[in-house]
Amino acid sequence: MITQLTRPNVEFTACADADPEIFHDDVLAPTAKQLCAGCPLAEACRTQARNSGEWGTWGGETSAERAAAGYPPVGWTGRGYTRFTHPCGTPAAYQRHMRAGETACEPCKQAESVRAGEQRARRRLRRKNNPARTK
Ligand code: SF4
Numbered sequence: 001m002i003t004q005l006t007r008p009n010v011e012f013t014a015c016a017d018a019d020p021e022i023f024h025d026d027v028l029a030p031t032a033k034q035l036c037a038g039c040p041l042a043e044a045c046r047t048q049a050r051n052s053g054e055w056g057t058w059g060g061e062t063s064a065e066r067a068a069a070g071y072p073p074v075g076w077t078g079r080g081y082t083r084f085t086h087p088c089g090t091p092a093a094y095q096r097h098m099r100a101g102e103t104a105c106e107p108c109k110q111a112e113s114v115r116a117g118e119q120r121a122r123r124r125l126r127r128k129n130n131p132a133r134t135k
């Protein structure tokens with residue numbers, strides 16, 4: 001996924017609270033596919049990604065699978081597995097800094113804080129809509 005907010009109806013999807021990197025890294029695609037398999041929006045999500053040339057796993061479909069279906073991601077080289085590395089200033093790049101044991105750069109810190117704020121807002125909304133829920 002490019003950002004979580006580009007996903008349809010993100011509040012209700014399985015990927016809303018997942019680590020975005022799961023959807024960006026083809027090595028982690030099996031995990032992403034499991035999340036998508038239980039998602040009510042999988043078909044719409046897959047169509048959206050096909051039509052906008054997205055990278056990563058959307059609606060259970062990886063970059064390579066979209067390319068094979070005739071909807072290559074923007075910049076697809078046609079050489080099978082290609083790792084797309086998100087640039088600094090994205091939550092995925094922030095996660096990469098963390099995994100490497102680095103201190104995140106400022107653009108990445110900002111992107112992560114925006115993402116975390118959006119996640120908190122979604123959780124607040126869910127609590128408001130369903131007071132019995134504690135998470
Ligand atoms: S199909 Fe997958 S990527 Fe798309 S919204 Fe659902 S969980 Fe997220």
Ligand SMILES: [Zn+2]
Pocket residue numbers: 087088089093094097104105106107108
């Ligand atoms: Zn960075």
